[in-house]
Amino acid sequence: MATLGNSTNIFWHECPVGKVDRQKLLNQQGCVVWITGLSGSGKSTLACSLGRELHSRGNLSYVLDGDNLRHGLNKNLGFSPEDRTENIRRVGEVAKLFADAGLICIASLISPYRKDRNACRALLPDANFVEVFLNMPLELCEGRDPKGLYKLARAGKIKGFTGIDDPYEPPLNCEIEIKQKDGVCPTPNEMAGQVVSYLEDKGFLHAQ
Ligand SMILES: Nc1ncnc2c1ncn2[C@@H]1O[C@H](COP(=O)(O)OS(=O)(=O)O)[C@@H](OP(=O)(O)O)[C@H]1O
Ligand SMILES: Nc1ncnc2c1ncn2[C@@H]1O[C@H](COP(=O)(O)OP(=O)(O)O)[C@@H](O)[C@H]1O
Numbered sequence: 001m002a003t004l005g006n007s008t009n010i011f012w013h014e015c016p017v018g019k020v021d022r023q024k025l026l027n028q029q030g031c032v033v034w035i036t037g038l039s040g041s042g043k044s045t046l047a048c049s050l051g052r053e054l055h056s057r058g059n060l061s062y063v064l065d066g067d068n069l070r071h072g073l074n075k076n077l078g079f080s081p082e083d084r085t086e087n088i089r090r091v092g093e094v095a096k097l098f099a100d101a102g103l104i105c106i107a108s109l110i111s112p113y114r115k116d117r118n119a120c121r122a123l124l125p126d127a128n129f130v131e132v133f134l135n136m137p138l139e140l141c142e143g144r145d146p147k148g149l150y151k152l153a154r155a156g157k158i159k160g161f162t163g164i165d166d167p168y169e170p171p172l173n174c175e176i177e178i179k180q181k182d183g184v185c186p187t188p189n190e191m192a193g194q195v196v197s198y199l200e201d202k203g204f205l206h207a208q
């Protein structure tokens with residue numbers, strides 16, 4: 001019996017089929033690939049490209065994209081610091097469940113605050129949380145501006161926009177950093193390739 005958060009008299013129920021069994025079935029190891037970066041840095045593009053590449057290799061993954069989750073699970077949250085923290089907390093918990101299911105869970109959210117990303121990391125064994133920093137300069141992201149949001153933020157029509165009048169705290173110790181080389185951004189396939197190589201090296205793409 002336990003008291004957790006606001007719940008009392010709750011019990012953990014163990015099922016006979018566990019993570020190890022599911023991983024054997026899937027021939028892979030569950031983990032979370034957490035993609036963080038500014039709006040327009042390419043998070044969704046990388047998430048989709050990575051998902052496609054893993055699928056073609058026979059690995060099961062699922063994308064949790066910040067924008068998409070705000071249409072459902074997180075539709076009651078805005079962009080205040082408290083709401084962003086709750087947004088990341090919920091997605092971290094869902095990602096943990098997907099990893100426990102044996103999937104390669106790809107979470108792509110701005111997740112601008114270091115402490116929130118670190119709290120998600122702390123939910124899993126450290127090696128199972130792969131933080132990918134899409135380190136693209138603000139000028140590049142703002143130049144892309146596919147949704148016109150930077151323009152609105154610069155005009156003062158959106159308040160608290162990340163990188164403009166709300167902070168983005170870059171990771172200090174991420175597993176993977178993706179950045180421009182000689183002023184050129186890697187292609188979506190190259191970005192996905194960098195992550196796949198890491199996952200392959202660490203053994204996630206095969207059963208233990
Ligand atoms: N104020 C403000 N700041 C940043 N982003 C904003 C804001 N308002 C709306 N949007 C749009 O919301 C998308 C980011 O959602 P996230 O859930 O990833 O954000 S966060 O992690 O909670 O900070 C983000 O999507 P991406 O451009 O794909 O990153 C924006 O389209
Ligand atoms: N590696 C890349 N090379 C060129 N353009 C890219 C690349 N990644 C993303 N883009 C483009 O940049 C824009 C923003 O990408 P998106 O994935 O939506 O970013 P985010 O999810 O971080 O907001 C889109 O128009 C996308 O096509």
